[in-house]
Amino acid sequence: MTELIQVGHTGETTATRWWRDAVIYQVYVRSFADGNGDGVGDLLGVRSRLRYLADLGVDALWLTPFYTSPMADFGYDVADYRDVDPIFGSLADARALIEDAHRHGLRVIVDVVPNHTSDQHVWFQQALAAGPGSPERERYVFRRGRGENGELPPNDWESVFGGPAWTRLPDGEWYLRLFAPEQPDLNWEHPEVHTEFESILRFWLDMGVDGFRIDVAHGMVKAEGLPDVGHSDQVRMIGADVVPFFDQDGVHEIHRAWRRLLDSYPGERIGVAEAWAPNPERLANYVRPDELHQAFNFHFLNAPWDASVFRTVITESLATAGMVGAPTTWVLSNHDVKRHLTRYGDGETGLRRSRAAALLTLSLPGSTYLYQGEELGLPEVLDLPEEFLRDPQRLRNPDDGRDGCRVPIPWADVEPHFGFSLPGIEESWLPMPASWGPLSVQSQLRDPGSILRLYREALRVRRERRAFGDAPLTWLDSPEGTIAYSRGDGFACTVNLTGEPVEIPVPGRVLLASVEPAVADGVARLAPDSAVWWERDAA
Incomplete structure (x- = not known):
């Protein structure tokens, strides 16, 4: 007995849309390649490794934030959306990278962070200076506190990083920040916020980017009146229950406006949602024909190594996307979770399962996202020295830190940083395990049985076979x-x-x-x- 699952539309129109079956490689810029020798990955480093990505066989790269930032959340706290932080290079470097990527046949997707800015953003600095009741504060979510003297937060919302989602200023007002204190939430009921982000998107589209990965795409709009949740440990509710600060209906008008903007540019520019929703129907709303093109499939990422679970998740994922004719996306790891080799058992067991998972994932209908280093079989680094652990998510739980999946990737056999940085540089921003020489690109290209060679061959077969796609x-x-x-x-x-x-x-x-x-x-x-x-x- 067989069971047929049809995904998306059929016919020549959808078959020509590159994003429906693209393989997109996530570049965590800080940890990909260091081009200027300061121990931190940068745009010059990415540019120097474009041939590697083209030879690997991916269709596009997604760059994590490289904008001007104090780096309280490693770039997801943006101070200037139209400039490059000096640690990563310059606007000229960004433009050259986009042009070089296109010459290599690679499309470029960049992150946009619309739920919040950095507290160093000029708007927030103006809001602090202007004081309570000012027009400048209307761009963010400021409220008076509860209690006799306003000493209690305005409601019971909790930060994704732990603790209350509110910070009190010396003037007595509180501002909402669903993540770190340095990441104040924008007020998307203010028309100036809409206008500003349309301008930001146009700035990068005009520079030639092929799309945007939208951070916290389920955020931005909050329930009217900012009602209490009524429960603690709210982070566990995200994606499972209705919460008043995420997945509100109003976000979809924002995404529809952005889709119209993307469609006004040539070349199938795309929007990719990082979205959590309490059920498949609500998740499908983000990829309706007039909204975004893709949404990340976190249910597949979170599936344990179990045949019945995988079959159920795959079936439900295809059905969810199919409700609105969208492609499904598949992802095993990213910069926010433990690497799947470690989740699958670590050591030889984890490596065997990772090799199998690669072939499973790359043969499913839709688009696949690869996280840098998974093609090398990199494990999670679980023994980083305490002085290097700076991820704000550790405030919620020391075991939840994301530093271990962000260790730089090894390019060559040479210690101490295995070709990640320039010769003579002693330290990378996160230390690399001394055992990683055999996992380097250089080592694995010499080994016909390596996981890197398996990925390259799988991507070659995927490109050449018409059985894939839709x-x-x-x-x-x-x-x-x-x-x-x-x-x-x-x-x-x-x-x-x-x-x-x-x-x-x-x-x-x-x-x-x-x-x-x-x-x-x-x-x-x-x-x-x-x-x-x-x-x-x-x-």
């Missing part, structure tokens, strides 16, 4: 603990998520395998924690 997924029968599906004509993927070998009837000829299966007498013996791509005979 072709539907059809589930195939398979033993317990495994999943199997076909795509289009002549392609199948089998994944054994158990710790034991599993035998199945041979689906066809092996195209690519994370571990080569043993094939004899019409039976394929799948290795533990492995995935295989098969060429099937046309029906």
Whole structure:
């Protein structure tokens, strides 16, 4: 028995839209490549590694924020949206990077952070100087406190980083900041905020960027009257329950306006939502035909290594996107979560599962996001010295810090920073494990069995085969603990998520395998924690 899942629209119109099946590589700029020798990654460093990305076979790169920032949240606290922080380079560097990427056949997506600014942004500095009741404070969310003397926060909202979501000023007023104290929330009911961000988007579109990843795309609009939540530990409610500070209906008018702006530019410029919603229907609202093009699929990222869970998540993800004709996105890691090799068991177990997960992910319908270093099989660094741990999310829980997934990636075998920075530089902004030499790009390119070579070959096959793109997924029968599906004509993927070998009837000829299966007498013996791509005979 088979089950057909059709995703998106069919026909030539959608097939020509690059973003529907693009593979997009996330560049965490601080940790990708250091071009000027100060131990911190920068735009010059990214530019120097564009050939690597083109050879890897991705379609686009997404750059994390490189704007002027005090770096309280490593660039997600923006002080100037139209300039580059000196630590990352200059506007000329940004322009050269975009132009070079296009010459390499790569599109460029940049982050935009519309829910909040830095407290060093000129608007917030003007608001502080102007005082209570001033027009300058109307661009943000200022309120008087509760209690006899206003000494209590205006409501019970909690910061994503822990503690109250409000900070009190010496003049007695409180301002809302759903993240760090240095990240005051903007008031999107103010027309000047809308006008400013339209101008910001135009600035970067005119420079040639191909789209925006929208940070906290479910934020911006707050429930009228700012009502209490009525519960503590609110961070656990995000994406699971209705909360008055996220996923309010008003955000969709903002995204519709931005879609109209994107559509006014040539070349299919896109918007990608970082959005959490309490149910699939509400998540689908972000990718309706007149809103954004993609939304990140965090349910897939959070799935444990379990066949039944993966099958359920894949089925639900395709159905959610399919409700509005949008492509599904697939992502295993990013700069905010522990690397999936470690989540999947670390060590050899984690590496086996990561290799299999790569083939699973890259053969699903829709668009795939890769986080820098996953193609090298990098683990989470769990033993960083305390003096290097500066992630504000650790305020909520010391174990929730995101520093370990942001360690610079190794390019060469040479210590101490494995080619991340220039020769003679002793330290990178986060120290790199001494054991990472064999994981470097240089080492893995020499090894035909490396995970980097597996990613390169998988991306080559994906590009060359018409079975991918918008072709539907059809589930195939398979033993317990495994999943199997076909795509289009002549392609199948089998994944054994158990710790034991599993035998199945041979689906066809092996195209690519994370571990080569043993094939004899019409039976394929799948290795533990492995995935295989098969060429099937046309029906």
